[in-house]
C-alpha cells in the first residue's frame with residue numbers, strides 16, 4: 001500500500017528542494033510506464049488524470065486501475081484529478097479515489113476564480129484532500145494541449161497570487177511564468193524573476209504546468225525556487241506517437257499490439273529522465289517513512 005497523503009508528499013519535496021512529477025495518463029500503457037519508471041529510480045509520483053482527456057477514455061474505468069497500481073506500488077503514489085472544471089467534478093473524482101484535486105478556474109476573473117476555488121477547497125479539505133489552484137493563465141500553443149487551453153496566456157501577478165492563496169486556502173499554487181500547454185515552438189523563455197517574487201509572496205509549494213519543452217537547465221532551477229510539482233504530458237504523448245510511427249514505417253501491416261509495442265518503454269524512459277532531472281529520484285524511502293499513508 002503506497003498510496004500516500006499528497007499534501008505530505010509535495011511538502012516533503014518543497015522542504016527538500018526537489019519537484020515531484022505529475023504525469024497525465026491516457027491509457028494503461030501510460031500507467032504502467034509511469035509507475036515502472038518511478039519504481040526503477042525510487043521516486044514519489046503523482047498519477048494524474050486530466051478532465052479535458054475524459055472525452056477520450058472512460059475515467060470511471062481507468063481510475064480503479066490507477067488505484068490498484070498505486071496500492072501495489074513500492075514507491076509513494078498520489079492520484080490527482082488534473083484541470084478539474086467544477087465543484088461537481090472534484091466531488092466525483094474524490095468519490096472515485098483521487099486524493100488530490102487540481103481545480104482550474106484560471107480563465108475566470110480573479111474574484112470568480114477565488115470563489116470557485118474556495119468552494120472546492122472547503123469541500124476537499126473536509127475529505128482530507130489537498131487542492132492545487134491556478135492564478136494567471138497557461139495557454140496552449142500547438143497540438144492537443146493548445147486546443148484544450150485556448151486564448152492568450154496571462155502571467156501570474158505576485159500580489160494576486162498572495163491574495164488568491166490567502167482567500168482560497170489552496171495547498172499548492174500553479175503559476176504562469178512562460179510555459180505553454182501542449183507543444184512548444186522553439187524554447188520557452190521563463191520569467192524567473194517573476195517566479196522568485198511569487199515564491200516570496202506565498203508560502204505554499206508552486207506548480208508548473210506545460211513542462212514539456214523546457215531545457216535541462218530550466219528544469220534544474222525550478223525546484224530551488226519553490227516549485228515542488230511539475231505537470232507533464234505532451235512530451236510523453238509525443239514519444240509514444242513517435243514510437244508507433246517508427247513501428248508503422250517498419251511494418252505497415254502490423255497489428256495494433258505490434259504497432260504499440262515500444263510505447264511503454266518510450267514513455268518510461270522519458271518519465272525516468274524527468275524524475276532524475278527534477279531531483280525526486282532516490283527519495284522514495286524517506287517519503288514513505290515521513291508521509292501519512
Ligand SMILES: [Zn+2]
Nearest residue numbers: 181209210231
Ligand atoms: Zn496542465
